[in-house]
Every structure is written in structure tokens, then in C-alpha cells.
Amino acid sequence: GAVVSQHPSRVICKSGTSVKIECRSLDFQATTMFWYRQFPKQSLMLMATSNEGSKATYEQGVEKDKFLINHASLTLSTLTVTSAHPEDSSFYICSAGPGQREQYFGPGTRLTVT
């Protein structure tokens, strides 16, 4: 099946710094990608929809200035957590699909803010 990769797989950063997470579709083009956050023992929470060539659409309650999304090409979307704090520590997952009815998920990025 289609493959979606994420980099890095895990990152530790200090409070106040920014962290960039990449999501790539390896064998298909994706005009839309999705970013999720997952806390321990909880389900995935949709954060935003990343649209190639235009602004991302954020879900209610997600700060767009804190979670910057850039979708500069048909195979790459980036999520930057700005001025990270310990409460931003979470598992971040992206998804993308070659069509409207298929979605493939990346392996996730574990962010720890100290």
C-alpha cells in the first residue's frame, strides 16, 4: 500500500524552542494532508488540514500561531511547534491519501519538551 513517512520519529527539545516535524507521501501526491495529536491512552485528535499551496485549516481550539503548517509541495507537509512547552509533549501523526477515500498514516513523531 501507499507509504507516508515522518521525520523525526522522536525529538526532545527544551521549553521555549521550536520543533519542525515533516510528513512525506513517498509514492503518491497529496494535495491534502492531516495532522493529529495523541496523548497517552487517548484517541487521535485532528489538529488541522494541510492544503498544498494554500493556508491550513485548523480545528476548533487549535492555535494556528503555535502550530504552523506548511504544505509547499504535493509530497511534503511540515508542522512546526513554536515556543514549545511541556504540555505540548505528545505523539504527532500525519496522514495523507492518494484519493478522497483512502488515508494512510505516518508512523508518528514522539515530541518531548523538557
Next chain:
Amino acid sequence: DAKTTQPNSMESNEEEPVHLPCNHSTISGTDYIHWYRQLPSQGPEYVIHGLTSNVNNRMASLAIAEDRKSSTLILHRATLRDAAVYYCIRYSSASKIIFGSGTRLSIRP
């Protein structure tokens, strides 16, 4: 709002069939039913999807009720590697996936 209802957890024995139920009583006519599963510290993995007819693939079978208000994911012969959280999702043409709480499946050796 995920708009699907699943049991929080289920247990099964290894090498026995597992039936994971899902209720989606408010599903619209064009919504697909997708199932994903997630192993610890991994992204969700696609399992199967369907619209109206029952579906089979190498991983599982999906039985969809005639009124489409419920469905059942069937693992024909559970293995220890099938222990995961299983998510039943309504997938609309907007292609945005909203996750519910899922069913945590445990397999007894």
C-alpha cells in the same frame, strides 16, 4: 464528533475468531465505513473499508448491516499481533477522519 460507538475493550483467545462491533446509526448514504487499528507507539494502520456490501481482504472481513447503522469487523483467527486499538470510522466525501475512542483488543495466549 466521531459519530460511531464502539465498546471500550474486548478480549479474545489466540487462534479464535474476533467480532468487533461498531454502531453508526446516523450514517449518511454516501459515508464509507473504514476500520483502522493502532499498535502502541505507531500510526494507525488501514484494515478494511466498505459502503454497503460485506468485504473481505487478507487482514479481515467487514460485515455491514443491511440498514448500514452498524458493522462488525471480523478477525477470523486472532494472533497475538492483532492486539491493538481498533477504530471504526465514518468517512465522508470531505475526507476528514475523526477518530472515536476505539476498542482496545487484548488477545490471550
